[in-house]
Amino acid sequence: MSSILFEIKNSVAFITLNRPDKFNSFNREMALLLQSKLDECASLHEVRCVYITGAGKAFCAGQDIGELVGEHKIELAQILSEHYNPIVKRIRNLPKPVIAAVNGVAAGAGANIALCCDIVVAAESASFIQAFSKIGLIPDSGGTFTLPRLIGWQKASALMMTCDKVSATDAEKMGMLYKVHPDIIFEEESKKMAQTLAAMPTKGLAYTKHVLNYSFNNSWEEQLQLEDQFQQKAATTEDYQEGITAFLEKRTPNFKGN
Template sequence: MDYQSILVEVKQAVGYLRLNRPKQLNSFNVQMHEEVAQVLKAWSKDPEIRCVVISGEGRGFCAGQDLGDRVVDPNADAPDLGQSIEKFYNPLIQTIVNMPKPVICAVNGVAAGAGANIALACDIVIAAKSASFVQAFCRLGLVPDSGGTWFLPRAVGHARAMGLALLGDKLPAERAKDIGMIWDVAEDVELQDKVQQLAEHLAKQPTIGLSLIKKALHQSSDHSLQEQLTLERDFQRIAGRSDDYREGVQAFMQKREPMFKGQ
């Protein structure tokens, strides 16, 4: 399809979605929300796509909400920002988190506001050395949304999360890696190749098993140890019945590389 605000490509069982409003630092308007939602929902159900990569065009990854897309009239009633969150941002985060395959975020530049938290919702984040993360909400008198108040303290701890959210300071990519907020950093010119290699690797892995790992890790923070042990038992039962598990065992016994099909 011909999209106006995103670029889409599928190759080697990997779906690449690039936010494409570079003049606005890939900030979200309604059209971008609708196009991103359409593509991600379709890929979530497509067994031929076994890994997803989200990135941005131009010099930034995503600056969050396009404030120009919201008319704030000082003489009118106050806007209901919760409506936008409920309709667009919350479903987007849920789609990424519940995607039954790995989601990589390639942060090529600044990730600010909702853009930073969309990145944190992804399973693996790799950022260019020149990239940065900014919880910019406090500068507008707002609260971190798009899962920011959930992902951030779990990634970096309460003290750092509080400082980042209350101060809105720019966090360089290498510092974000050092404190455990993201997985890795790449030289700017190497980011695309590094992400592609990782995505193609994940696309060849046992997809059902990876989806169960995602679910287990996301649910662990809400469970007691006993509840998590029970979940692990149930998930292992599902994984053990997959064709990929049988292939993995056979490949190990035969001392060859496995040929997983994601089934």
């Protein structure tokens, strides 16, 4: 059975981390296959939104510790340079919105991969934990960059040092994620959001994502210049013309992602 399930339906690419017996923890095979599927999503015009979730009870428990020990162990430097860093870079550079649909526990690298996505939604029973200090490591997968920007320095520092588990409800309150849904309707509501995004002006969303990426480090003036540059690019798209026309004609726009 493949460690990644992949399906394209109605312009949404559904990626499911599929090692449920290991709480979807990453081994090398799954990490490399996820990178391949993200590349496929980037290249296919028919894909206009990406939806990442986990099989079974967990979203992702982070690294499979079994790969860190024994005769055939993989060194941490290789895991970061070949597994996690390429994954989060692909997510942030993918010119399409990426939803993390957190269906259960998201721990360690699993939590930080979720948090680097454009929109994070969670089931009410889900939870997040920065589990690294439990084994003497530091947060990776971009966590030291994203989490302080989402919830502030103090809370991020405390969660990383104490390994406190955060419920989905508390994560929403502190700004770690966008929305929490009751478990019974979580899958329906999160997939509905993916379909909504897939029907929107894809290039405009990609430009928004690009500009947001630079907002972390740009000065005010630099960010205004970048907005000007990409607003002009957005105004040349077919979807912009369709949006204007539909507004004037008082009808729902039919965006094509062009």
